[in-house]
Amino acid sequence: VFALVDGNCFYCSCERIFRPDLKNKPVVVLSNNDGCVVARTPEAKAMGIKMAVPYFQIAHLEQKGLVTFSSNYELYGNISERMMQTIASVAPRIEIYSIDECFADLGGLDCAHLKETGHLIRHRLAQWVGIPSCVGIAPTKTLAKFCNHLAKKYPSLGGVVVWDDWSTSIQDRALKSENIAEVWGIGRRSGNKLENMNIKTVYDFIIAHPAMIRKKFTVVLERVQKELQGIACLSLEEISEPKKMIICSKSFGKNIQDIQNLQSAISFHITRAAEKLRQQQSGCHTISIFISTDRFKKQQRYYGTHTVTLPNATCSTLKLNQIAQDLLKKVYKPNHLYKKCGVVLGGIESINDHRQLDMLTGADEKKVCDLMMTLDHINRRFGKQTIRLAIEDLSHEWLRKRERMSPRYTTSMSDVLIIN
DNA sequence: TCTGGGGTCCTAGGACCC
DNA sequence: TCTGGGGTCCTAGGACCC
Numbered sequence: 001v002f003a004l005v006d007g008n009c010f011y012c013s014c015e016r017i018f019r020p021d022l023k024n025k026p027v028v029v030l031s032n033n034d035g036c037v038v039a040r041t042p043e044a045k046a047m048g049i050k051m052a053v054p055y056f057q058i059a060h061l062e063q064k065g066l067v068t069f070s071s072n073y074e075l076y077g078n079i080s081e082r083m084m085q086t087i088a089s090v091a092p093r094i095e096i097y098s099i100d101e102c103f104a105d106l107g108g109l110d111c112a113h114l115k116e117t118g119h120l121i122r123h124r125l126a127q128w129v130g131i132p133s134c135v136g137i138a139p140t141k142t143l144a145k146f147c148n149h150l151a152k153k154y155p156s157l158g159g160v161v162v163w164d165d166w167s168t169s170i171q172d173r174a175l176k177s178e179n180i181a182e183v184w185g186i187g188r189r190s191g192n193k194l195e196n197m198n199i200k201t202v203y204d205f206i207i208a209h210p211a212m213i214r215k216k217f218t219v220v221l222e223r224v225q226k227e228l229q230g231i232a233c234l235s236l237e238e239i240s241e242p243k244k245m246i247i248c249s250k251s252f253g254k255n256i257q258d259i260q261n262l263q264s265a266i267s268f269h270i271t272r273a274a275e276k277l278r279q280q281q282s283g284c285h286t287i288s289i290f291i292s293t294d295r296f297k298k299q300q301r302y303y304g305t306h307t308v309t310l311p312n313a314t315c316s317t318l319k320l321n322q323i324a325q326d327l328l329k330k331v332y333k334p335n336h337l338y339k340k341c342g343v344v345l346g347g348i349e350s351i352n353d354h355r356q357l358d359m360l361t362g363a364d365e366k367k368v369c370d371l372m373m374t375l376d377h378i379n380r381r382f383g384k385q386t387i388r389l390a391i392e393d394l395s396h397e398w399l400r401k402r403e404r405m406s407p408r409y410t411t412s413m414s415d416v417l418i419i420n
Numbered sequence: 421t422c423t424g425g426g427g428t429c430c431t432a433g434g435a436c437c438c
Numbered sequence: 439t440c441t442g443g444g445g446t447c448c449t450a451g452g453a454c455c456c
Contacts, residue, residue: 031424038424038456056422071424098456187454218430220454247426254421296423342425428455437445 001114001137002236003104004144005087005121008132008152010100011039014079015069017130018409018417026066030055033251033400034070070402078410082129090121095236103141105236111164118160138163141234142227145184146202150174175203175228185224190217202228242280242348248273249342253400255294256338262291262328264394269343270324271389274317277345278372283313283365285347287320289327294339304331313349316368317375320345321389 007013011029016022026043030036036054044066049058055068062068080099088094091104109117118135125133136147137160147161163171180202181191193216199205206228214222223233248269256262266289277284290305306327314320324343351369379386407415 033424035422035424052424054423059422101456185454189453218453220430243427245427249425251424294423426456429453431450431452433449435446435448437447438443 001106001139002141002144003106004136004148005102006134006148007100009039009041011076012041013131014076015406022067029069029071034403068404070405072406074408074411083131086124086128087121093238095238103236114162115160122159135160139230140227140232142184142224149182176201178202180205242282244348246273246276246345251340252398256398259332261395261398262341264392265341265398266324266328267321267389267391270321271317273343273345274315274320277315281351282348283315283351284345285310285313287323288344289324291331291338291341293336302336306331315351316372
């Protein structure tokens, strides 16, 4: 039996912990660069603010009481950790699925206590962390997601929905009431395609012919169907696997033309990507970079990308940066207005398994690794970017500020809330 | 003026092998 | 006229998630 626990409008709820005055007020949190809305409270929803809408389209609502925040990932990350620890205090086997969501294994519990357990989790999250939440409990992950969706949509259900507490007729009614696109794993594309085939509700989808689903779609959708039928295909994954791909990219605050800005931005991204790589004890074989113009502007579009494959995996910021800068020179074309760039590391493997020496240069990866780890240490202790590549300082024009950021209440001494 | 960032999995098709 | 069969690995692109 799986439980899916999900923090309600998580980022907004995090902001509200330290701003109780915002209770029952419309609040939204914006994406990186204050681009678009990524979280909204029910009050903001009621103002007609849709998910992912660009900020400039809703800015005028601030005069009507809407409060907006830039994303404060330091705060959200820390609250998330507390949230997961609290859930684990009730159900120790958990799989952290995203910053605000986790699956928990309630296998050991007898059916009579499932609902109670769900409420206990909710209560502790509210009391201990200050985050409102909903819990869905079902025999499969996809059904648990579905139950969670119902709990969120219908507050009268009390925030906890247990699938097996319902009779078949009530279950069917729920399945018939929800659109197929609400299901986890079915996006807009497949949702539309299914609707055109006259499969509109979740119920329609469950009774559809499996062979047809597989033929017209893929095994992925076939699996979703099985899961909705109560046949578990997905299991709890407690230990997170190392990433197979690491992407770091960002849009610029304004359009950029000269190569210096791109050089600085690319080295910034490479540095962060390499840090992530080392954090999971990995090295990479392929490095890609991309630079692109504004995708919302019609004129003069350009997307430049290039990849190199290395014979030996590396986690060295220096080496990766050198390669990335060479790639940049290859794809850079003057006379374009660039809006975004990024790096992608692939071909990732563990650095402990089989470290190979580079025959040509004779360089020992272990030495490089140790050096890099030391650098990481210093930066962790004395602050990010204490030691950095000089090329990063070529220009900072591409950075954009987060203008509506709340204090880092829980992770920075200078931001700790003091009540007189 | 203004539109996010970071991931995963699956499939198809090409190159290559015996 | 007629041109094997089976397999692996890699990459690009699509779809999806939060």
